[in-house]
Amino acid sequence: MAVGRRIRAWFRSLPRWVRAVVGLAAVVLGAVIVVRPTTALGVLAILIGAGLILTGILEAAGGGERDRAEQSSERTPRWRLLMAVVWIALGVGVLAWPGLTVRALAWVVGIGLIVNGVLSVVSAFRASRTADARVAAALLGTAGVVFGLLALLWADITLIIVAVVFGARLIVVGLLEVWHAVRGTARASTADAPPPTDAPPPMFARWARTIAAVLALVVAVGAGAVSASLRGGSPVVDEFYAAPRDVPDEPGRLIRAEPFTRQVPDGALAWRILYTTTDLSGEAAVASGLVVVPAEGAGDWPVVDWAHGTTGVAQQCAPSLLAEPFESGAMFVLPQIVEQGWAFVATDYLGLGTPTQHPYLIGPPSATAVLDARRAAAELDGARLGERTVVWGHSQGGGAALWTGALAAEYAPEVELDGVAALAPAANLPALVDHLPDVTGGSIFGAFAVFAYAAIYDDVTTREYVRPGAEVTVRRLASRCLSEPGTAASVLTLLGLAEDPELLAEDPTTGAFGARLAENIPPATISAPVLFGQGGADGLIVADAQEPILDALCAAGASVDFRVYADRGHVPLVEADSPLVPQLFEWTAARFAGEPVGEACTRAEF
Known part of the structure; x- marks a missing residue:
């Protein structure tokens, strides 16, 4: 001592x-x-x-x-x-x-x-x-x-x-x-005498x-x-999502179903389903989803096949597991769908619920999950679905909806799509990812994208594209759902660990990541009529970035009804009070009725 x-x-x-x-x-x-x-x-x-x-x-x-x-x-x-x-x-x-x-x-x-x-x-x-x-x-x-x-x-x-x-x-x-x-x-120095121990x-x-x-x-x-x-707040994945030993090789087959009641509107019946689909490599895979139909009536319900917006990339982030299974994915008008006498089919996508990597913003497996949910729901006892189908999708789901329209004829010819409603779609992926640093909270979506692409594509690595100080945070963000409170805390750290809010160390539009983003832009080969809805005040997916997508669709001869809602942001575009909503229902009813569409490409602002 x-x-x-x-x-x-x-x-x-x-x-x-x-x-x-x-x-x-x-x-x-x-x-x-x-x-x-x-x-x-x-x-x-x-x-x-x-x-x-x-x-x-x-x-x-x-x-x-x-x-x-x-x-x-x-x-x-x-x-x-x-x-x-x-x-x-x-x-x-x-x-x-x-x-x-x-x-x-x-x-x-x-x-x-x-x-x-x-x-x-x-x-x-x-x-x-x-x-x-x-x-x-x-x-x-x-x-x-x-x-x-x-x-x-x-x-x-x-x-x-x-x-x-x-x-x-x-x-x-x-x-x-x-x-x-x-x-x-x-004591001021070692020479000072110690104070008396009896003097408190x-x-x-x-x-x-x-x-x-x-x-x-x-x-x-x-x-x-x-x-x-x-x-807290992270859902627990239960045994329902586990694949059985004998999984049918054919995609679009129903594996199991059970009644579902959470947040289901009055006058409706609902089930969660597990079904077969196809992954990016073309191999058989298993996905989950939800089916909602009117409780009363003769059946033969026309189907709104829903592709949900971003909820996360971790297994527990499936909408069917979340506390708000519909609104978490930006579905705010389910009661109105049921009131119209329509059925609602919603995939969780691969890797949300089921134990595999979620292909976030990766087109083909997202589209096949949407189509196979529709096919599997037709096998559900008590659902009594009709033949008519219109695909709706918002944000991540909007891009998936466009991919669904492009792949439907070849992948699932028995599902005849009457229309595709792509609402603020994540379609121009290189422009979207490049824009994320300028968006409040954009780092969340950037983390989801780079993590998913690195997990699925061998030539994309987080080490190459993510700032060294942010890699741990990216992995943690990818382990949480968008609705979890801890996600916001992670973003605070992520923004603070660099002198600017950029997540990526490299330009995402270059190299392997840029090439993969480009190849996941939806093809322009959509035969069904398209309603393309966009918020003019959308700060996440900006209207100008949609122009190349629209130009490609119109050049390919697609029937596109492009509508801009000047005062609507990204999520407000699809909220119940949005001027889009009544127009979306009117447009969908016309598609179910088989009414012909007008000019090949039209534009309007509201």
Whole structure:
């Protein structure tokens, strides 16, 4: 313990104003880290590295504490000296390798908080400590362990948690050091005589640490509660979605079905279904979906075959699993569909519900899932579906709807499409992905896209296209659904880890990723009439980006009714009060009635 005594003696020999400056520096640095936890990764690494070293120095000097038993001794407790060495070593390591990844930097500090917390709790049982010092040490140690565990549980947003907690710890320790230096509770030098052990310090000096420890524990418990709420809300995939041993080779066959009641409108019957379809390679696969029909009537219902908007790319993000199975995918008018006497068939797509990778924004398997859901629903007892079919799709589903129209005649000739309604479709994929950095929350969709393409295409890698500091966050985003609270927290981290909000390190329109995006632009070979709806105020899928898609369709001779709704954004375009909705129902009813369409390509604004 000679080293510990020398360190403590050296620090106590410094003038009080020097010790106050050291404490004040800790306060300022901690405040900077707390206020700017989402600063650029390289800058944050330097701040935390310096903070770790400063923490080690303060730890060797007593960690801001002045236990009466320690005041009367030149000894530095072994645990405190050990943590001082650990903190300083970690700080030197972070400064020496400022290019650490998010995960590495967060683990360095997170593990340090846990170790320090455990040692602090153990030290609370020392017989030489006063009652208030024991309580403070136990509470502060417990808070440190909680914060450390939270950091390790949140691998993507852990840097924010660690930065805020670590910065707050620096502030507390720094303030206590400033207090002791100013009030003279610590000896000015090693020559000073120790205060009498029977003279209790002032009440504030005795209980300041305990009060700070209680507050720290309260914050830790609050952070734990917030963490639990953020981690909650993720659906659980049940056995319904597991494929049986004997799966039919033929696509579009119903495997199983069961009644479904969640958010189903009055006057309707619903089922969730599991059925066969085809993946990108042409192999047999299994997908799930929902079927809703009117409860009363003679049957022979015309079918709205729905392709939902983005819900996520993880298995648990199937609309049939979500708390709001229809609105989560931007279907806001299901009651009106049922009132019209129409049936509703909605695929979850591959990989949402069923255990395979979801082909997000990848056209062929999305279209086959839409078509095969329609074919499988026809086998459902009690559904009594008719022959008429119109495909609707919004956003991701709008692109899938266009792909469905292009592939239907060849892939499922028995499903005669009467029309395709593509609403704000994700069709011009290179332009869409290139535009995402300019969109609030666009990084979510960018993360979904690059993760899915990298998982499905061998020539696309996240390492090549994603910024190094954001790769962990991208993977975490891909493991959550769009509706989960934790997704927003991940985006906050993602935006803060770079000096600009861009997710990608490379231009997404170039290289293998760009080529794959281009090949998933829907073909112009659609024989059914197309209603192409677009919001003029859509900031995610902008109207101008649709022009190449429209030009290609019209040049190929497709019948396209292009309608722009000037004041409507991306999701408001399909909400129940949108002027699109009555027009969509009128257009669909005309298709079910077999009415002829007008000119090949028309444009109108509303």
